[in-house]
Amino acid sequence: MGLEEMLLEIKDTSELMVDLAYSSLLYNNRDIAEEVYQLDGRMRELENEIQEMAIEKATEDKDIKKALLVIRLAQSVGEISKAALKIADVVRRDVPPHPVIQLALRETDVIITSVVVGEGSDLDGATLGKVRLATNTGMYAIAVRRGRRYIYGPNKTTTIMGGDTLYVRGPEDGEQYFRDLASGKEHLGPDDLKGP
């Protein structure tokens, strides 16, 4: 794995971890909180590899600033993931999170919500890329629960099935349309499925 790829992965992972951490709080869901811990292990691994590789490169091309930039960026991204861990940790207590936390999370600019995908809806049997979920609804998928299994950080190629619970993040005014689309009350137009 190259330096770019690793940096890309830690950046995307850190963002997923923050989304999952807030989701775990909102739903008082320990499974999701646990995933934040799992992802953190991967983050630490990558952070170490990035440091080593950046130093290795610096000994070759003598560009110390470049290596320093990469190492410090990776470190800051790592700090974001540690912060996500701290947030998710609240769910792992014996006492449920304070209800004000959930109230506050529902009022934010970026809300998190979940919906059960209806059978026969446009999402049933389609990949996230095909329905262009984020582009068409403003809602960005962060996790899918299928039975007892979770898919964290689903991508364009992830197929959604009827009965799945979809966890998403996005603007509040997009929530209703997203719900209607997922339940099968609303349908996408032919233009929505085509790319630009």
Add this chain to the structure above:
Amino acid sequence: MVYYGEEDEEEKENLTVRELLTEIKDISEVIVDLAYAALLFDSQEIGAEVHHLCSRMDTLNHEIKIRMMIASRTAQDAIQLSGLLQVAEGAAAISAAAGDIVELLELNPKGNPIVSLVLKEAEEKIRLLTLSDRSDMRGKSLEDLSVETETGMRVIAIKRGIRWIYDPEETERLKECDLLVVRGTEDGYERLRCFTSGVNKWPVYPEEE
């Protein structure tokens, strides 16, 4: 570094714990995008806004800590409230990390292709769009348009002439030549670009009765 958070000092008194936490979470979201934008566009101005948000975050955190201590009556209270504080601390740690990212401007990120490459290739990217005089988005507010719901792209900042508007309010009206800093997927960016350039008309839906 310019801090200009003093004008906020008085209004904070009236915020409820829920409002404090909401603002803390909102800052933790937008500050990271702004920090990456500062790096990507090598912008000290956006960097200064990140520092401003960092100090606002410190103020809010301090306030929420005091409230929690006053509110705690029993051991059960203390456990739940300490959890709430931990969330606020986590959000503050995110904003501190964003502050550190902005410090990297000193290391000449422009001369380092790897950073811009990573920020351009990421799952959710930060991009720039200019509002054309042919676009029908002109004169409309972000709320009228529901930009994020319609395209999946979130407007994190607007540059209007020499002025910056960070994390714009929903009521903010777009103007011709506005430079929009947006965050989202490649697909959403392409869709929004068709609207900002005036190639496509902004969709209008029939009013529901």
